[in-house]
Amino acid sequence: xxxxxxxxxxxxxxxxxxxxxxxxxxxxxxxxxxxxxxxxxxxxxxxxxxxxxxxxxxxxxxxxxxxxxxxxxxxxxxxxxxxxxxxxxxxxxxxxxxx
Amino acid sequence: xxxxxxxxxxxxxxxxxxxxxxxxxxxxxxxxxxxxxxxxxxxxxxxxxxxxxxxxxxxxxxxxxxxxxxxxxxxxxxxxxxxxxxxxxxxxxxxxxxxxxxxxxxxxxxxxxxxxxxxxxxxxxxxxxxxxxxxxxxxxxxxxxxxxxxxxxxxxxxxxxxxxxxxxxxxxxxxxxxxxxxxxxxxxxxxxxxxxxxxxxxxxxxxxxxxxxxxxxxxxxxxxxxxxxxxxxxxxxxxxxxxxxxxxxxxxxxxxxxxxxxxxxxxxxxx
Numbered sequence: 001x002x003x004x005x006x007x008x009x010x011x012x013x014x015x016x017x018x019x020x021x022x023x024x025x026x027x028x029x030x031x032x033x034x035x036x037x038x039x040x041x042x043x044x045x046x047x048x049x050x051x052x053x054x055x056x057x058x059x060x061x062x063x064x065x066x067x068x069x070x071x072x073x074x075x076x077x078x079x080x081x082x083x084x085x086x087x088x089x090x091x092x093x094x095x096x097x098x099x
Numbered sequence: 100x101x102x103x104x105x106x107x108x109x110x111x112x113x114x115x116x117x118x119x120x121x122x123x124x125x126x127x128x129x130x131x132x133x134x135x136x137x138x139x140x141x142x143x144x145x146x147x148x149x150x151x152x153x154x155x156x157x158x159x160x161x162x163x164x165x166x167x168x169x170x171x172x173x174x175x176x177x178x179x180x181x182x183x184x185x186x187x188x189x190x191x192x193x194x195x196x197x198x199x200x201x202x203x204x205x206x207x208x209x210x211x212x213x214x215x216x217x218x219x220x221x222x223x224x225x226x227x228x229x230x231x232x233x234x235x236x237x238x239x240x241x242x243x244x245x246x247x248x249x250x251x252x253x254x255x256x257x258x259x260x261x262x263x264x265x266x267x268x269x270x271x272x273x274x275x276x277x278x279x280x281x282x283x284x285x286x287x288x289x290x291x292x293x294x295x296x297x298x299x300x301x302x303x304x305x306x307x308x309x310x311x312x313x314x315x316x317x318x319x320x321x322x323x324x325x326x327x328x329x330x331x332x333x334x335x336x337x338x339x340x341x342x343x344x345x346x347x348x349x350x351x352x353x354x355x356x357x358x359x360x361x362x363x364x365x366x367x368x369x370x
Contacts, residue, residue, distance in 0.1 A: 064274045072244035076245065079211055082210035082214070085134075085239055
């Protein structure tokens with residue numbers, strides 16, 4: 001479905017976005033450090049986040065789409081009732097995590 | 100460069116924001132009916148809100164030289180109460196003749212519940228009956244993919260609604276292709292955290308093209324930026340998109356979709 005010419009080469013992309021990506025990478029590392037220092041048990045958000053990390057370093061394309069899918073509710077049927085209005089950012093019902 | 104802000108909840112914004120939009124060369128603002136941050140307790144509350152969207156807000160926008168259009172509906176966050184929902188649906192038709200109304204929206208799903216889906220079907224049937232455009236809200240975060248699938252299936256059950264009559268909003272990388280492949284229009288919402296960044300929006304133009312796509316700020320009472328669209332235009336320029344392509348996304352595309360609405364009459368600039 002690609003239909004738009006890509007105007008930037010890798011060096012230009014780095015010129016425009018490297019410092020921003022570096023900063024976000026450090027924030028990500030700092031958040032992981034903070035979580036590891038914290039007491040108590042983590043919830044589904046941490047598990048959902050951790051499950052996404054291998055996607056960042058594999059050699060496959062479309063990492064953004066695949067991370068969004070990894071964090072998504074994979075079920076198909078409507079739920080019986082909307083108990084709350086908000087969303088947490090990671091699907092809490094992953095059976096492989098036992099929660 | 101002139102542009103259309105196709106999704107902004109201006110009742111939640113100050114007049115300073117109208118001035119900033121005007122200074123950025125925003126010519127048209129479209130405002131879908133929305134959740135107030137708390138549940139309204141009666142159909143009368145919605146009636147007054149619809150009066151605000153169709154009477155008061157266009158005047159506020161006009162003071163800054165901006166045309167204001169509105170979408171009317173009961174939003175999915177308040178769809179769990181079926182009795183109230185159907186009372187509100189009953190008062191919607193009288194607003195469809197107001198001169199700034201574009202259609203039914205933003206309807207859709209929030210938590211993907213059975214009642215939300217039932218009210219979504221009711222709204223689509225109303226749009227079918229009155230031949231209205233539809234603006235669809237897709238759920239947040241982990242609920243978006245499932246909700247988008249359910250919405251696309253539900254729309255197929257309404258043969259009176261053509262795919263090109265429907266814009267499905269808040270698409271991200273995992274939903275944009277499904278929406279476009281179904282023949283609908285797709286909206287990218289530029290939010291600082293919970294939806295799409297400026298850079299990711301432009302990534303989607305690079306990977307999906309610009310046919311049947313638009314961008315919006317969806318600015319409301321929460322964390323949001325009324326100037327997100329002009330900031331994304333700057334991002335496109337930085338990546339060397341042509342002025343023609345930028346104008347296509349921020350003016351021509353929304354203009355094309357909205358021109359199917361009975362009341363949409365954009366004032367064309369002379370230059």
